[in-house]
Amino acid sequence: MKSVEIYAPASIGNMGSGFDVFGMAIEGAGDRLIVERAPAGTLVINRLTGDPDLPLDPQKNIVTRVGAAVLAAAGSRIGLRFEIHKEIVAGSGLGSSAASACAAAAGVNELLGRPFDNHQLLELAGVGEQMASGSLHYDNLAPALLGGFCIIRSTQPLEVLTLTPPDKLWLVIMRPGVVIKTSAAKKILPDHLELHTAIRQFGNIAGVVVAIQQQDIALLGRAIEDHVAAPARSPLIPHFEKARQAALAAGALGFAIAGSGPAMFAVCDNPDSSRQVLAALQKVYKHDTRAKAWITRPDHTGTRILSKS
């Protein structure tokens, strides 16, 4: 095999209340890579579309860093050439770096004849996520690789549980035209939580898991309310409170920040409602020319090979 074309989906980290432990892959946005076998010593990005701010320098780009980590772990001496087509804007809160890391890890793994299983790929993709966000967290990596709704039960050792998202779940994503870096969004978080705040979050975390398993979208909407990161992060997002109220008034069953933001998501249990919520959110951000909003659904597949040659 000389070349692999691979796709990894965007994802909603945290899913509101599940700070650093929940993530869900979503349809309709993702990163596409083409990775080619090259002469030993080559590690190069030939082409990068979709985000002009990302570095082509192989020492600084997540894709090449993860690709090199996979080669090193496999003891392979081949070189790699990449084409990167980004559909997810970096710093949006939708798992941009995680999608790139997972596509690179799984693409190079495929090229090498699959020496690594998903668990190992997740750890290798973590190299890139740590570089991008300044800390190692798997809440976007796991859904980007595995699809569906993921729970990071433990990081040491790494244990990921995957659940099938509800059939009747529609999500409205609103991404305002500002960028918040995960590393910056992590810095503004408190080091400590009051115990009674933690207990409220415990209840919501348990509620989200029940909601996913019982396909109860109203419960999901109540339980995504985040008492940990949202109080610190929502002031960074223009019109957050207005957007939240508009979404709920238009029929959304819940509303929260996606990952470290600024993207937000609303949960709905039918397509009509999702269209009304979309319109309501677009109205709030009508003066933000770089804002983007869309309706999406859970992605069940995660990272997948599109073609090989």
Place this chain on the structure above:
Amino acid sequence: MKSVEIYAPASIGNMGSGFDVFGMAIEGAGDRLIVERAPAGTLVINRLTGDPDLPLDPQKNIVTRVGAAVLAAAGSRIGLRFEIHKEIVAGSGLGSSAASACAAAAGVNELLGRPFDNHQLLELAGVGEQMASGSLHYDNLAPALLGGFCIIRSTQPLEVLTLTPPDKLWLVIMRPGVVIKTSAAKKILPDHLELHTAIRQFGNIAGVVVAIQQQDIALLGRAIEDHVAAPARSPLIPHFEKARQAALAAGALGFAIAGSGPAMFAVCDNPDSSRQVLAALQKVYKHDTRAKAWITRPDHTGTRILSKS
């Protein structure tokens, strides 16, 4: 109806990681009450067996306090006479006060022709739990009333989710011969949690819910590990670490404190293993003449009427 005989089961509050949000009812221990209609103005405990330390004073006993609260909420002017037969030792961590409160609330409700639903009974039983523990928490009340595995998703407003416990779950309870009052056990807890500690607990809380729903006892055993209360509370329990290691070595899949202790519980996925764990724990506490250990299973029923006349 003149008289109701009613039973409420013991329960494991917290279930390890679910501090103040998880609880599971268990078989083989509970409180039995007989509540009789009496002339207006009467509020009396005629008989109390099983725990000589509990007060007969109707102003101080949970049963009479909750009974009076139910009468007041219903606007009833009847009087009440109680017989209380306690199988759960107060201060053991197994929901003694919650069982008494639920039996009283549901017993008086029955006597009045059921004016209240379970949700209202839970709130009325909360009157007694608050009196006994100094704070209002539902993690023992909900399972004592409803049976099974309960999640306190929210306390304001009160929202309880109930799940059916796994079929192949055996529990070994070990109650050392010391008493720890919930109010004292609450005082030694830290006011604040480090964020990274909270995140570890988030993962375990989600893991417990998945384990219950997927009947995965090994996962349950890993996920009950408590990073919040156990570090502060386990030093209050004689031989805790030795007991934990003995249980795990004997085949337990997990081990944690029940509620605020000193009772502990081990989870097993078959009866043979539970017998070996029981023997191992009995060996650790062989010099504690007041210690008691037994094998039990989840109770699916909660508070129930035994007889009426």
